[in-house]
Amino acid sequence: MKGLFKSKPRTPAELVRQTRDLLVYVDVYWNSREAKKEEKMADLSKLIRELKSILYGSSESEPIAEACAQLTQEFFKDNTLRLLIICLPKMNLEARKDAAQVVANLQRQQVQSRLIASDYLEANKDLLDILIAGYENVDVALHYGAMLRECIRHQSIARYVLESEHMKKFFPYIQLPNFDIASDAMATFKELLTRHKSTVAEFLNKNYDWFFADYNSQLLESSNYITRRQAVKLLGDILLDRANVAIMVRYVSSKDNLRILMNLLRESSKNIQIEAFHVFKVFVANQNKPPEIVSILVANRSKLLRFFSDFKTDKEDEQFDQDKAQVVKEIAALEPRELP
Amino acid sequence: MATDPRLRVPYPLEASAYRIVHEIGQGLSSVVYLAECLPLGSTVAIKALDLDRAPTHRLDDIRCEAQTMTLLSHPNVLTAHCSFTVDHSLWVVMPFCSAGSLHSILSASFPSGFDETVIAIVLRDTVRALNYLHQQGHVHRDIKAGNILLDSMGLIKVADFGVSASLFDPSSLTKLQEMAGTPYWMAPEVIDSAARGGPGYDYKADVWSLGITALELAHGKLPRSDVPLGKAIVLSATKPFPASSRKKFSKAFREMVGLCLTHDPVKRPSASKLLKHSFFKHCKSSEYLVKHVLNDLPSVEVRFKAMAEAGRIPKQMVDDEEDEAHELQKTRRISGWNFDEDCFRFVPVFPFQEEQGAKNQENDERGAQKEQDQEINATGAQKEQDQAKNHEIDETGAQKEQDQANNQEIEAEEESEEAKNQEIRAGGVNKERESGDQEEREGETNQEGGEAKTVVSGGRMAAMIPELERILEHSEAQRQGLVRLVDMFVDGRREVELLDLLGSLQLEHDRLTSELEILTKRNEELQRQWEEATGVGRIEQPDMEGANPELQEP
Numbered sequence: 001m002k003g004l005f006k007s008k009p010r011t012p013a014e015l016v017r018q019t020r021d022l023l024v025y026v027d028v029y030w031n032s033r034e035a036k037k038e039e040k041m042a043d044l045s046k047l048i049r050e051l052k053s054i055l056y057g058s059s060e061s062e063p064i065a066e067a068c069a070q071l072t073q074e075f076f077k078d079n080t081l082r083l084l085i086i087c088l089p090k091m092n093l094e095a096r097k098d099a100a101q102v103v104a105n106l107q108r109q110q111v112q113s114r115l116i117a118s119d120y121l122e123a124n125k126d127l128l129d130i131l132i133a134g135y136e137n138v139d140v141a142l143h144y145g146a147m148l149r150e151c152i153r154h155q156s157i158a159r160y161v162l163e164s165e166h167m168k169k170f171f172p173y174i175q176l177p178n179f180d181i182a183s184d185a186m187a188t189f190k191e192l193l194t195r196h197k198s199t200v201a202e203f204l205n206k207n208y209d210w211f212f213a214d215y216n217s218q219l220l221e222s223s224n225y226i227t228r229r230q231a232v233k234l235l236g237d238i239l240l241d242r243a244n245v246a247i248m249v250r251y252v253s254s255k256d257n258l259r260i261l262m263n264l265l266r267e268s269s270k271n272i273q274i275e276a277f278h279v280f281k282v283f284v285a286n287q288n289k290p291p292e293i294v295s296i297l298v299a300n301r302s303k304l305l306r307f308f309s310d311f312k313t314d315k316e317d318e319q320f321d322q323d324k325a326q327v328v329k330e331i332a333a334l335e336p337r338e339l340p
Numbered sequence: 341m342a343t344d345p346r347l348r349v350p351y352p353l354e355a356s357a358y359r360i361v362h363e364i365g366q367g368l369s370s371v372v373y374l375a376e377c378l379p380l381g382s383t384v385a386i387k388a389l390d391l392d393r394a395p396t397h398r399l400d401d402i403r404c405e406a407q408t409m410t411l412l413s414h415p416n417v418l419t420a421h422c423s424f425t426v427d428h429s430l431w432v433v434m435p436f437c438s439a440g441s442l443h444s445i446l447s448a449s450f451p452s453g454f455d456e457t458v459i460a461i462v463l464r465d466t467v468r469a470l471n472y473l474h475q476q477g478h479v480h481r482d483i484k485a486g487n488i489l490l491d492s493m494g495l496i497k498v499a500d501f502g503v504s505a506s507l508f509d510p511s512s513l514t515k516l517q518e519m520a521g522t523p524y525w526m527a528p529e530v531i532d533s534a535a536r537g538g539p540g541y542d543y544k545a546d547v548w549s550l551g552i553t554a555l556e557l558a559h560g561k562l563p564r565s566d567v568p569l570g571k572a573i574v575l576s577a578t579k580p581f582p583a584s585s586r587k588k589f590s591k592a593f594r595e596m597v598g599l600c601l602t603h604d605p606v607k608r609p610s611a612s613k614l615l616k617h618s619f620f621k622h623c624k625s626s627e628y629l630v631k632h633v634l635n636d637l638p639s640v641e642v643r644f645k646a647m648a649e650a651g652r653i654p655k656q657m658v659d660d661e662e663d664e665a666h667e668l669q670k671t672r673r674i675s676g677w678n679f680d681e682d683c684f685r686f687v688p689v690f691p692f693q694e695e696q697g698a699k700n701q702e703n704d705e706r707g708a709q710k711e712q713d714q715e716i717n718a719t720g721a722q723k724e725q726d727q728a729k730n731h732e733i734d735e736t737g738a739q740k741e742q743d744q745a746n747n748q749e750i751e752a753e754e755e756s757e758e759a760k761n762q763e764i765r766a767g768g769v770n771k772e773r774e775s776g777d778q779e780e781r782e783g784e785t786n787q788e789g790g791e792a793k794t795v796v797s798g799g800r801m802a803a804m805i806p807e808l809e810r811i812l813e814h815s816e817a818q819r820q821g822l823v824r825l826v827d828m829f830v831d832g833r834r835e836v837e838l839l840d841l842l843g844s845l846q847l848e849h850d851r852l853t854s855e856l857e858i859l860t861k862r863n864e865e866l867q868r869q870w871e872e873a874t875g876v877g878r879i880e881q882p883d884m885e886g887a888n889p890e891l892q893e894p
Contacts, residue, residue: 056477093413097476138350142407177353179423179430180410183403226391226399226425233396269392269428 012054012071016080019047023083030090045095052098055105072109076120081106085127085147089140100143104150118154125160132166135173135185145184152188155196162192162203167211171218175227186230193234197243204238204247212251220260229272232264236278252283255292262300265307274313277324284327298334305331351421351433352379358386358433362641364440369393374436374641384421385436392428406432408478416469418489418499437489437497440640445633446485446560448643453560456593457624458633462488463554463596464620465496470550471611473498474543483549485556494626494634544605547614551600558589592619 010018022044029037054071057063075081084103088096107117121127128151134144152158161167170192173185193200204211219231239248251257261283264276283293297304308328313320352358358375365372370389377384394402409420409432421433439445442462446453454462466488473480482500489497556562596619602608609617638646 093411097411101477142411177424179425180403180406183399184407187400187403224425225428226430229391229396230399271392271396275396 012051012067013074015047015050015054016071016074019044019051020078020080020083022047023080023087026087026090027083041091041095045092045098048091048095048098048102051102052105055102055109068109069111072106072116073111075106076116081120082124082127085130085144088143089137096140096143100146103147107150107153115154117151118156121151121154121157122160125157128157128161129164129166132161132169135169135176135181138178138181141178141181142184145181145188149188149191152192153195155199158192158196159199159203162199167192167207168214171214174219174231175222175224179226183226186227190230190234190237193238194241197241200238201243201247204244208247208250212257216257216260220264225269225272228264228267229269229275232261232272232275232279236275239279239282248282249286252286253288253290253293255290255296258283258293258296262296270314273311274320277311277320281323281327284330294334297331301331301334351377351384353422353424355426355431358384358431360386362644364640364644375433377433383436383438385434387432387434388426389430389432390428391425391430402430406430409434412473412476412478414469414472416465416496416498417472418497435491435497437491437499438640439490439492439634439637440643441486441499442488442490442557443484443486444640444643445490445637446557449633449637451560453558454633456558456590457628459554459557459593460619460623461626461629462496462557463550464615464623465626466498466550466553467611467614467620469496469498470543470546471615474546474611479543480546480549483546484553488553490629490633492630492634494629496626496629542605543610544608547600547608547611548605550614551597554593554597554600558593590619592617595619 022040025040026037026044051071054067055063081103084099088099091099107115109115109117128148131144131148131151134140134148137144152161170185170189174182174189176182176185215231215235219227220235222228222231238244239251258280261276261280265273265280267273267276283289284297286293289297305328308324308331311324357378359378360373360375362374363371364374364385370387373386373388375384375386376382389402391399391402406420406423409418410423412419418434418437421435423430423432425431466483470480470483480498483498487498487500489499491497552562596614596617599609599614599617
């Protein structure tokens with residue numbers, strides 16, 4: 001009998017409109033002693049879950065492209081995304097998780113083969129500011145973080161974040177004491193610096209000095225093991241990317257950088273040593289080594305050769321062995337350019 | 341309902357705020373401690389995971405696990421208070437479940453299993469947890485008594501998300517194509533998808549594992565989990581009802597377990613549907629567990645100590661990598677077992693009992709076809725992965741380059757794994773082969789019995805060769821999946837041991853291969869004798885005519 005009183009199934013666009021109305025209500029009346037507040041919050045949670053099941057499908061049904069497109073279009077027609085982001089801290093845990101998944105999914109939805117989420121974000125870049133600042137709030141950090149990583153898949157949005165002052169904030173975020181939040185910030189940071197190649201190269205060229213100064217002192221020389229390990233791995237990924245050749249040449253010409261990498265080679269962790277080696281080898285392989293680099297290598301020649309004679313990977317790695325042989329050969333053959 | 345994290349007590353994020361009391365569990369790369377949180381004065385469990393033993397590509401999984409544990413909120417799911425790094429280690433601070441895992445409780449106090457009232461409470465709470473996880477888009481993938489914990493209030497907590505994957509996180513979709521879990525508890529489609537690169541499995545795999553867990557809770561351990569595979573098959577055939585199975589179970593319980601162990605995942609009920617099953621209707625409350633299970637139970641510390649002194653580190657406290665490695669040695673071919681609801685256990689299916697002779701050629705062809713299919717499936721999986729990647733927004737196009745590079749990396753890794761697999765696989769099938777050999781020998785003894793029997797067994801043995809090959813193929817596929825699992829748990833440092841194992845398996849394999857060769861030759865000889873004696877078979881094998889022209893005269 002219950003079915004008789006069931007309201008007609010609402011269209012995706014209607015669901016979005018109802019969600020938006022409730023968000024407006026929550027946004028305005030949050031601090032008032034409105035009696036219906038609890039009830040409205042419960043309705044809101046339900047609606048967000050419905051949106052999620054349209055976008056992701058459920059155990060009974062696969063998502064329908066047409067419904068997803070309608071939902072997306074309605075969602076970005078108005079300021080629903082802004083309201084959702086702003087109201088997120090007021091929702092309960094389950095609604096927050098659903099909201100984060102909805103926002104993440106919307107970034108990939110195409111309407112008439114256009115990613116309209118990208119257009120919306122470009123017109124509302126301040127939303128990125130809110131999402132990034134979320135790393136400072138334990139309650140929303142992971143939800144905002146998940147949304148943020150999806151947003152920076154759009155090249156123009158990634159460029160905005162890279163060029164903003166926010167880039168500096170990532171260094172402390174990566175070292176936050178909460179492992180789940182710190183590693184989330186690291187994942188976003190890595191995404192920013194590896195996804196859109198030409199944008200990244202442009203950013204690094206323009207911001208070389210401060211960026212690598214901070215990178216070295218805060219990440220590579222961090223007291224935190226996992227920060228050092230992830231940072232040296234990411235450094236290798238950045239420098240050995242073909243798009244970043246100019247940056248690599250600049251990086252391996254600095255004796256301060258060489259000193260830091262040589263210290264990382266001496267770490268007790270094999271994982272860090274191996275990652276450090278992949279950067280160190282570039283210093284050695286550089287055919288135009290500045291004299292100061294040569295003299296450091298020559299001064300440490302016997303120590304380095306002794307070190308490399310015992311330096312092995314746990315698993316057999318042909319590429320590594322070749323690289324190592326080449327590095328040893330180069331170091332052994334070095335001639336000091338200026339006699340002491 | 342879910343507790344709001346804003347109402348949660350903030351746990352301190354530095355090691356100095358905790359005092360380690362005891363070690364209460366050990367895994368391959370992690371240790372679990374009982375500890376006191378000094379500022380809050382509360383007892384907690386701390387899982388310390390050595391990050392330096394985790395390969396770089398696993399770090400992202402560890403991040404996801406830590407995040408999952410803080411973002412989940414359900415009374416029957418073990419969540420984390422917080423996590424932070426201490427030097428090389430990641431500390432995950434969790435509520436302390438004072439009674440430990442059900443596996444540990446079973447072996448300490450209930451060696452022949454729990455009664456049904458207890459089982460009903462445990463399973464209902466586990467299904468509730470699964471229902472929540474599935475709604476959240478998570479597949480647990482390693483449900484077993486060792487991962488179900490009990491706290492001092494009699495509350496059941498499902499633990500260990502080390503292998504769980506989220507269906508909503510697109511980057512983890514490929515994970516569902518891999519294999520995870522503990523072999524015996526694994527659903528057939530899990531083994532299949534890992535071995536053949538078939539379609540990914542989903543929530544229903546957890547329901548299968550729940551069914552196996554029910555058997556574990558009812559019998560105290562898994563039936564015949566302590567005997568090697570070959571023996572287990574022979575035992576099951578000769579003595580189908582070992583003593584422990586005389587226990588009586590209600591119809592509702594047997595039916596519920598039977599539903600969980602439905603081979604076809606489509607027909608298997610979901611967790612939410614299972615909750616409505618009549619077995620859970622008159623379920624008692626958690627207090628029953630306090631009275632009937634927790635009373636007189638030695639504490640977790642005492643149990644750990646006793647086992648450590650006996651030279652056995654408990655494998656089932658919270659973290660189970662070690663157990664998994666151990667478990668590999670006693671795995672059997674699940675897809676070849678049928679669950680018998682009435683006698684409440686698995687009954688093996690012998691492929692060579694079903695069909696005889698005649699189909700030789702067909703089988704050969706089928707074998708070849710299967711191999712081809714496997715290849716196609718493998719590339720299919722790769723394609724899916726590529727497609728998933730292509731869906732990603734990519735405005736510069738440069739991303740593709742990276743993806744390609746990534747793929748190459750992955751491929752290279754897989755290749756080396758493959759090489760290893762082949763070696764292990766070669767050795768690993770021996771057990772199956774042994775049992776097959778035994779059958780064959782039986783055939784041989786029959787042959788001595790008399791003329792008529794010789795004929796029968798000769799034909800039967802000829803029919804058996806392709807069947808044997810088919811078994812080998814089956815177990816090869818399974819073995820391949822298992823080896824992937826080993827790879828997940830065995831890191832570089834264990835390689836020496838692994839190589840030793842490989843070496844000995846190889847030797848064993850060579851020995852058995854030559855044995856099989858002799859048997860095959862003998863079989864051919866028998867076949868020939870039989871043909872000579874009867875003149876039958878000549879027509880089926882015209883190529884013999886040229887070789888034996890004198891036989892042409894009838």
